[in-house]
Amino acid sequence: MTISRRSLIRIAIASATAAFLSLAGLATPAVAQEKVTVFAAASMKNALDNANKAWSAKGGRAVAVSYAASSALAKQIESGAPADIFISADLDWMKYVADKKLVKEETRSNFLANRIVLITAKDKAAPVDIKPGLDLAGLLKGGRLAMGEPSSVPAGKYGKAALEKLGIWASVEKSVAGAESVRAALALVSRGEAPYGIVYQTDATADPGVAVVGTFQEDTHPPIIYPIAILSESRSSDAAAYLEYLKSEKAAPFFEKEGFTVLK
Template sequence: MKSNKCMVGLLLMVMGLFAVQAAAADQEVVVFAAASTTNAIADIGELYAAKGAGPIKTSFASSSTLAKQIASGAPADVYLSANKKWMDFLEKKNAVDKATRFDLLGNRIVLIAPLKSSIDKVQVNDALDVAVLLGSDGRLSMGDPDHVPAGMYGKKAMEKLGLWNQVQGRLAPMKDVRAALVLVERGEAPLGQVYATDAAISKKVRVVGMFPTDSHPPIVYPVAAVAGGKADAAAAFLDFLKSAEAKAVFAKYGFEVR
């Protein structure tokens, strides 16, 4: 008799699990993700939908813009930030589910130039003359260092290396890191500071220097479910981000998978 009760209990648990999975599969997952993850998350979303797990709707922008939108009540289920600051911002406002938060990815900061630029490879250190590389009227394209994570990391690195004074009056601060990439692709800026993953997807720029990893805080991409969103659907997608399939996509685009 006791054995039968155990079997019934187990059966109910399994049925409940399938019910949750089925409910999640019927729900659209709205993912707010940092602009630098655009290609990877788009590919992962297609894989996720192809498995019948549910449709994915994405919104890509700078982490700061997305965080502020979520804090203002924008309907999202998952938030993927390019730094801890903006995830902490939402956590303090109880706008994300702290229990679901984990560090997903890492990245590198690089110096890029247009593909046909005459600028050769350089060592990014305290002896680098950025002003000479920029020329008489050129500007350094980067994410706005006051708001955009890539720009914030870049500013920290250049301050530590003693290069910030050379460039702070010669910036082209962009709304996100992809916009900074485009400016260099078009040849409208002789140099840009972006993530290594952004440089890797472009055939119109080349990396001319790498910022030392110890010149700035570790680049970490945390992810979490948004409070008040579709919890089951968010949990299912967060689990998929940990899968071997998703990790392979991130690795393909040059991310450090945690």
């Protein structure tokens, strides 16, 4: 029988954990195997944290969430990182793991929608008319444009697509500060390290230090869809119930409050 690389990694992690607990004179707690582990796009943190608190308060088992750029999470899943559920900020990275047979296809669906916006520091906010010919380079005044890494981070990919559609990309490409995640791009603007940034509408809502000065029209970039799925090697008996909870009317307000659109 051939053992996959992912299975070997799981065995190694389990063996190391068991060895440590044995040396410490402890038994492996059964409840630890029931915890739901979620890999979620960084832009979901506020909404998902609040939804998880409500889930736990109603008797659901503990949820552990790893937040990062969807690209980084997909690569971790490919390398065998143990997780039960993946929520990507774009369809491409979900397809990436699905094509490698790493998700349970019957559980895969489009979960949320979002928008991208132009932000600046709260005390410097002035409306910007985002349209073809916008002199974004002039607005930057030699500063950097914070956004997710355009080649891999979904928010950066959407931002680049929109700027290309508007004929602006070539004028600002060399000024882009490509961040490892959309939350990292948000922080650059919030801390005053970049005069402007392109982030999700939901991220701008989550940081009181920034203000939205313009919204990119939806026809300037591919639809911003967040797909969700249970991973094929999930070991949590609660994963299916938790996924259904996230997609239910009970959880919807937590996502809508942060600016997401819940897809039915």
